[in-house]
Amino acid sequence: MAGDEIQTPSNFIKHIIEEDLKNNKNDGRVHTRFPPEPNGYLHIGHAKSICLNFGLAAEYNGLCNLRFDDTNPIKEEQEYVDAIIEDVKWLGFDWGERLYYSSDYFSQLYSYAVRLIEDGSAYVCDLSADEIREYRGTLREPGRESPYRNRPVDENLDLFERMKNGEFPDGSRTLRAKIDMASGNINMRDPVIYRIQRAAHHRTGDEWRIYPMYDYAHCVSDSIEGITHSLCTLEFEDHRPLYDWFLERLRIFHPQQIEFARLNISRAVMSKRKMLKLVEEGHVNGWDDPRMLTLSGLRRRGYTPASIRNFCERIGVAKASSTVDMALLEYCVREDLNKRAPRVMAVLRPLRVVITNYPETQTDELEAINNPEDPDAGTRKVPFSKIIYIERDDFMEDPPKKFFRLAPGREVRLRYAYFITCRDVVRDESGAINELHCTYDPETRGGDAPDGRKVKATLHWVSEAHALAAEVRLYDHLFNTEDPDNSGDGADFRTCLNPDSMTVLDGCLVEPSLSGAGPGSGFQFERLGYFSVDPDSSDERPVFNRTVTLRDTWAKIRKNKK
């Protein structure tokens, strides 16, 4: 269970449920389901649906099933089933014993199909796929009836059974619903409900040679499970008449299908097809690449389940197609990580600093707060010595007006340590800054001056003798346009790929307390952002992924200047 007992915002689906509850529809039951097809990985769009379905059930004292919609064996695999289960669990939801598969209902589905044939509502059609398409008509023109439409019931029954027995080749015949070839709704023009496919199914093996289509299998599965509110995305709105048609003909329990808008996020693509392309063409390193908005990618990036749940809560649920600003997703991780991530010091682009008046062999152990937002997190000791490293960005030889970090002659504070003053800039032969010579004030140990003098900046740092070398991977948006799906002039979404979406930094230095941090653990590198230990990490070579930067007012000032 998601665990947040916050009052969730109102939306049109809740209105419907509350109305149903008031009228004692379904005996006051609320039962939803999350029905993924095991043909790919879950992404944040699925998270919206997961949070909605499980969230609604929890809020109204109902139940939510996890059901795999596995009616197409040629696309589906056990590997995906396993990954999806892991992702839904990770997100924080529990379906109890109610893990189901549409394939659990294949026999029932078959019997119901026989019933449809018996009462004249379905027929076996010998048209080929191309012919069916031709007969279907167009958006403007009605279709034509199949020559097999009025086959006698007995013949349909016989043929359907033989389809099941594998007597006919793939694609040679279909079972079709007899509805209305002139309907303005193309889904009602005698849709196919069973097709012949001799493919092995990941769960039923070669038991079946015919497989039901989504429209037929889904409503019946919902009905069998006693689902009261069947939530799906907008593109299925046109399918609702068909959903209702099957259940009415079959005279079985009739759940209500309700459609809501799918999630889109700026600077990202959300379709499985496009994500697959990114993976296959090597624009990213697999489905769990930290730049992907798959749940596995977000997890590797360092996003927490709570942050994703909060995000799904904040975006709301409605019927208007919309695109949520990526900034909201980022806000949600920061919000969560701010509360729970231990603070630590790490220098990404090191600049060597020699404290000239600090004793050669001395080491200080300074006390640092683990998390100012969480007093229970305690403190730790951080070693300090004569040679340290600071961030290159924290020093400017010729600083502009608003820059108040280190500069020649200027005094700043080293976090939890001492005030230092920059005395000399040391260069190499090429003139590049090599290191800084600074002096420290022993009186300022811990970070405060007894005389009460102030400094304008506090810098993070790391001691040369004690630091751990690490690799840090910085990520940015995968796309550099707001809407890569519609990049204008019919340009492909791949033309909008951000070439700088990943920057690998070598030679980063992190404080020694990070030694042994396990994959998945998250930290705030003070003043930089939140970082998560990558699975590629080892004791010899820690690897961190930047989840998200801290809000950076200084960067904003600089940007506004330009």
Next chain:
RNA sequence: UGGGGCGUCGCCAAGCGGUAAGGCACUGGGUUCUGGUCCCAGCAUCCGGGGGUUCGAAUCCUCCCGCCCCAGCCA
């Protein structure tokens, strides 16, 4: 004159006839050993447009405009 939906602040989104919630973003200011967090303030006289009903409309009626989805034996 195919069918189905949707249009409230830059981005989401409440609102359901009684006179525009909230969040993100943005802008100012305060606190601060993270230019982080936190705090305070600002940010739609207006709800795609026109008519109409009403004492009163974003909410009802009507016409128009714009956007999205549908012609898989995919889901």
